[in-house]
Amino acid sequence: MLAAALREKFVVVTWGEVEVVDPTTRKVTLQLADLADNPVEAAHVLRVTCDEQATLAVGAAGTALAGDGTADLIAQTDGAGALELVVTCVQEIAVSVAAGPTQSSPLLDCRAGAVVSFNP
């Protein structure tokens, strides 16, 4: 088994359940985890993008660094490794959300994405 200090050097992006706020607004929280699926409680920078028909903003957890309210957001998780995203879309579609590394990011595994449905 890897030591915790080593596991935390490899950060995996995971996604929580999508919360319906209103017909055009959803919330979903991105949580950083280690290779053993334990939460990584650290503030890290990452880029989050989505379909152009929707926009992304930072909610109660995390900090927007650039692009808040657009489809291309650079944000920082909070000290618990969480980033709450508010996804807005006026069309009745399923919006794909993807994370990725950017300037100042650690080693990130972003293979998991989120699908946020705005279908009624």
Added chain:
Amino acid sequence: MGIADAVKPVKTLSPDEMGTEFANQFAKVTWGTPDAEAGNKITVALQLKNALDDDLVAVERIRLTCTEGATMALKAAGNGTVLQGSGTPDMIVETDEVTGSFDLEVTFADVGTISVVGGATQGSGFVSCRNSVDLVFA
């Protein structure tokens, strides 16, 4: 032999002792030998390897860029998928789920060397893209 030598086997882990499951968490982009130029096109295979340098059978998302003036696409009937940018010098691709490879075709109508580099992008895993490939068009 001192006590340090005696405990060394349990304190160090050689690459060969690394478990495959762990090694497969880390992908590395490698390139095959380019095919001969034909009709201003050169094809070359990108193959994922794991941390043990074994072929890695996995879908990995990679951004490929090349020298300006050339364009890139998936080789006809080749392995892999283009997500965006086919026919341009900036393409986002996925490796094939059965082979972990992507068959790249580069087109260049002039004479010179075209460099192709990979990089992590949205939706990528732990992938090292330090290896690039140079294609010589004569």
